Amino acid sequence: MSKKLIAIASTGGHYVQLSRIMKQANFDSNDILFVRTKVNEHDTSSFENETLIEDVSRDTLARTPIVAFQLLKIILKHKPKWIVTTGAMPGLTSIVIGRILLRKTMWVDSIANTKQLSASGRMAKKFAHKTLTQWPDLAGDNVEYKGRVI
Template sequence: MAKRPPRLLAVASGGGHWVQLLRLRDAFEGFETVYVSMFENYAEAVPGARLYTIPDASRFDKLSFLKVGLKALRIMAKERPKAIVTTGSAPMLGFILLGRMMGARTLWVDSIANAERMSSSGRLARRLAHRTVSQWPEVAEAEGVQYWGSVL
């Protein structure tokens, strides 16, 4: 019986976060990749892969984070990923936290849009994720995270 590849959960909100995540796809080679975002039509960009949708959440609406957290918990319980990669935004922090609790390796790639300092979500992720990286060398140095290059 052939061994299944490890499962990777690739999560990002919409817009630029999603575009950046898709540009990392070559790095997902060797994994069975499952995607999470906020729009069902994003499935067209990842044919053959499973895509789960979650609602958006705002730090100004704590109830929205509870809804995302419950959905994230169901996804994590079903998929049991070995690794989680995200390009953000805040609703994706729940996947990082749950991933850590469930033994998955976690990576937060802060958005390229944060050219002067890390996002507030990235600063939280720095405490939660196994690895947090910035796409700007100056930001990485100032924030005490790594710089691996940019995805754009």
């Protein structure tokens, strides 16, 4: 059941970016577990190495314990070496849990954030082992620019 990497993102643009990053990284798909948020209660996984969790945002913070528990179970079950996320709030939650469980963590801020890091990215840089931006002007203060990933 062990995975080298868990890749977590909210459904939509965050998940699209994360999927592209994982393709470029040339990981064996057996080494990655993708985790994304449900679109609705009837949503199902798109492929074998994907699992779904509930969504949480700053508008639904009361759901954070539910999502945190789901992520904790996934991380304990799969024992990843790395947790990588492009956001948003579920990704931030995974970074905090991963850090507590002594996993390596990486936040990749969205390419859409050209003027400043996202709100979640600004929090993630305090917890993540690595925080990456896709804009050179946003590097500094625990945030690295390594080039655009998409």
